[in-house]
Amino acid sequence: MxxxxxxxxxxxxxxxxxxxxxxxxxxxxxxxxxxxxxxxxxxxxxxxxxxxxxxxxxxxxxxxxxxxxxxxxxxxxxxxVAMTDMPQMVGIFNGVGGAASSLVAVGEFWRLLDANGTVPLDATFIAILGVLIGGVTLTGSLLAFAKLQGLITGSPVTFPFQQPFNFLLLASFLAGSVYLLIQPANPAIFLTLTTISLLFGALFVLPIGGGDMPVVVSLLNSFSGLAASAVGFILYNNMLIVAGALVGASGLILTQIMCKAMNRPLTNVLFGAFGGDSVAVGGAGGAEIDKTYRSIDSEEGAMMLGYARSVVIVPGYGMAVAQAQHGVRELAAQLEKMGVDVKYAIHPVAGRMPGHMNVLLAEANVAYDRLYDMDDINTEFERVDVALVIGANDVVNPAARNDNSSPIYGMPIIDVDKAQHAIVIKRSMRTGFAGVDNELFYKDKTTMLFGSAQDVVSKLVGEVKQL
Amino acid sequence: MTEGLLTGLVVFVLASFVGFEVINKVPPTLHTPLMSGANAISGIAVVGALLIAGAQEWNVTTILGLIAVVLATVNVVGGFLVTDRMLQMFKKKETTT
CATH class of the missing domain: 1.10.287 (Helix Hairpins)
Incomplete structure (x- = not known):
């Protein structure tokens, strides 16, 4: 039986x-x-x-x-959960998954220790691995959540002697692991290793800035899978190993796609402390641009949009923050009523997680065949009358293409500057996440429309209706 | 003992390859749902949690296991539901356009 x-x-x-x-x-x-x-x-x-x-x-x-x-x-x-908060939600779910895995690892280690007074070598090894991956996933996700939710600053946090401190921590973790493998009957060491794992997770996300969150969220997603796999190893359960490996692979693929979309290797994203306060970069190349910009009001903006033949909307994190996606869809609907061809151009790393913009626009009922990937739409920009940039910055910065001193040089961008006109909706002239000035804003054919994306877009809708 | 570990390793490597093959070339529109769906699957750790929480007597292991059951179930149920909620939005447009 x-x-x-x-x-x-x-x-x-x-x-x-x-x-x-x-x-x-x-x-x-x-x-x-x-x-x-x-x-x-x-x-x-x-x-x-x-x-x-x-x-x-x-x-x-x-x-x-x-x-x-x-x-x-x-x-x-x-x-x-609101759709705009989806990055945090996915982050926190990753975290609880990692927590569950590490708890199982600790629990199983304890059970073996209790029952036999000692733990076999391979079980100890796997338990350490499980606690490490699960712990990193837990605190890493919690910190990513805090950053996304705005509980702590989104810019990279660094402190003096960070690297030496990390290496010291790593060295003690390795030493502790070796000791535990030889002397498994030592719960104190095991708990210390658990604590260090938790510290690792926090230290790993702390120096990573908000704009790099798509990479972090996908990587943590991968980790949560690997943690589940580790549990499978601990309990000799192949199904767990398979399920975990699948998630690990899918997270890794997404991580790869995100890194490629920024043209930065993963190591640079993780250890580069990129963006935010790293001032004095990009200044050299941008110095010769004429620093005057033109700003218009929503009435003028509505006229430009309403009498255009084709409009491409480029959304970014600013649209998510302002929850402007419904307004954007309404604006597009109004324009389409006037015979304007409206498309959306989506950069792979726009927002705070892979596919962030797609989810928001889907929530606002934008048909997904209206959304174009960067590569598909870039060839069309010369024939576009107006490109409407809503809360996006670094992903439309031409410096990525032509200024090799810029920190974002080499990143594929949406070629908004090639459109006949560009309207940029932005709260102020402040720089984007990468801390780089955007020469797009100072071009002759670019006009700025200042204000919160939510307000500006709803004003535009009103003005377009009156045309 | 090591034999079990080796079998596990074989399974792990093969499953990783399957994962890479199956998931490659996902359109950007589905990146978020794929991630949150995969995340829900990673809640499979609930199986491990159930196994260690199920012992009759109370001890450290069962308590940790129980906490893990709660956390993993949050992950599983929340993950699948939120993914479905997102995909439902994608669905809607297919019919309206």
Missing amino acids: NTYLNTGIELAYLTAAALFILGLKKLGSPATARNGNFLAAVGMLIAIIATLLNQSVLDYEWILVGIIAGSLIGAIAAQK
Whole structure:
């Protein structure tokens, strides 16, 4: 009877793993994505039910309480969160996943230690790995959350002797690990390693600026998968290893795409302390530009937009902050009514997570075939009458193309400067995340429209209606 | 013991390759849903949590396991629901345009 049950559980796990793969595959295409997510959820349900049938699970009461509590919190959070806050939400979910994995690693280490007085070498090794990855995911995600939520500054935080301190910490972690592998019956060392892992996560995200968050969020996503894989190693459960590896791979792919979109290697993103206060950069190359700009009011802006043949909207983080996506869609609808061809140009790293702009515009009911990737739209800009930049800065800075002293030099950008006219909606002349002045703003054919994206866009809608 | 570790490693490497193959070339529109969907799957750690939380007697391990159950379930349920909410928005437009 027992062997039958165990075989059944293993088969259920296999089904779950297959459903995860199928689900992820379907998540890759807009037509099947929802179905894919559903399949993955079914896989998860099967895995959980199969686990509850396991002979070593004896006490159901508290487990059910835990599941119900977790489900309630998760469901409420998923319903309540605003689409603009999605980067934080994904961040915090990564974090709780990492926390769960590291708790399992600690718990299993403790159980082995309690039962046998010692822990086998391989189990210790895996437990250390699990605690490390899970711990980094937890505190890294929490810190990313704090940065995204504005609880702490979004610019890179550095302190004196940061690198030596990190190396010291790393060295002590390695030394502690070696010691524990030789002398596993030492919970104090194990707890110290856990603490250091938690510190690592915080120290890893602290020096990374807000604009690089798409990379961080995807990387932490990958880590949360690897942490789950580590749990699989600890419990000799292949299904867990598979599921974790899949997530690890998907997170890594996204990380790669994000880095490529900024044309910066991952190491530079993680250790470069890029952006924010790094002043005095880009000054040399930009010095010769004529520093006068032209600003217009919304009435004039509405006229330019309304009488254009084609308009391309370039949204950025500023649109997300101002929650202007609904207004933007209304503006586009008004313009389309007047016969204007409206498209959206989306830079891969616009916003604070991969696909951030796409989600916001989808929420505002913009058809996704109106959204164009950077590479597809860039060839068209010479035929575009007006490019409307809403809260984007570094991703439209021509310096990335032609100023090799600029820190963002080499980053692929949206060629807004090649359009006939550009209107930039911005709160002030302040620099973007990279701390670099944007020569686009000083071009003859660029006009600035100052104000919060939300206000300006709704004023534009009103003015366009009156045309 | 090491044999189990090796089998695990084989499974891990092969599954990683499957992941890379399956997920490659996802359109940017789906980057966020893919990430949050994958994130929900990483909540699979709930299985590990259930296994260590299920012991009859109370000790450090079961308590840690229970906390892990709650956290992982938040991850799983929240992750799948929020992904569905996003994808629902993408769906809507397909019909209106």
